[in-house]
């Protein structure tokens with residue numbers, strides 16, 4: 001897809017977690033199109049190789065488990081080595097967990113979903129914010145965009161860990177946004193309804209059908225539509241919004 005709106009991210013460096021697939025991958029492409037250098041933090045080595053071959057020196061790929069503190073610290077050091085400042089962070093790494101009821105939800109799966117979706121988002125923010133603050137003194141304001149979900153607002157049946165984890169990401173975004181409000185760094189999240197990506201492989205068909213049935217536009221979103229909103233939130237044009245949750249749900253969200 002050609003970019004519908006042109007951004008100028010020349011001289012900027014974006015870190016995109018989960019950037020080797022799906023929504024993160026679409027964001028990486030858009031950042032590259034707009035002149036940014038991009039560090040892709042992902043746990044999938046094959047997908048990272050493909051991204052490196054596709055983008056060459058415009059991207060720096062790092063194999064990382066975002067739920068692991070030491071792994072994130074290593075990724076940060078590697079990305080700073082690639083480009084001394086970080087201007088944008090998109091937290092897209094995430095998993096759905098199994099589609100089972102609350103009563104039957106395996107604790108180990110609950111913990112895994114929270115480790116990646118919540119702890120992973122927290123660790124990436126903890127790593128990058130101090131670097132953004134330093135860069136802000138000479139390089140311009142920082143932008144953080146967390147990919148939450150409409151599930152975090154509504155609570156999908158048979159997806160309790162995912163829904164609760166995304167509600168936590170919304171809360172984390174609101175706290176961090178307020179904490180950084182005077183720094184020039186904005187922190188926002190988006191709450192998409194279902195978008196067809198590899199993530200659908202982790203869900204039952206029944207759950208996918210349920211999610212479609214909830215969208216008034218009667219279609220799934222596309223990764224490019226999601227990337228459009230992420231680009232605006234990552235740009236200087238977004239200057240008076242922080243600690244906010246932005247809807248992108250085909251009419252599903254009611255608040």
Ligand SMILES: NC(=O)c1ccc[n+]([C@@H]2O[C@H](COP(=O)([O-])OP(=O)(O)OC[C@H]3O[C@@H](n4cnc5c(N)ncnc54)[C@H](O)[C@@H]3O)[C@@H](O)[C@H]2O)c1
Pocket residue numbers: 017018019020021022023024041042043044047064065066067091092093094095116120147148149150191192193194195196197198199200
């Ligand atoms: N697809 C949807 O319907 C949808 C809707 C709303 C929100 N979201 C959210 O958008 C984000 C991206 O989802 P997607 O649909 O692009 O999924 P995806 O499965 O296509 O991509 C997720 C990427 O995250 C990476 N990842 C997973 N665990 C990781 C870890 N521990 N460390 C580092 N990387 C890890 C994967 O390797 C993959 O490249 C997720 O946070 C998801 O919850 C997706």
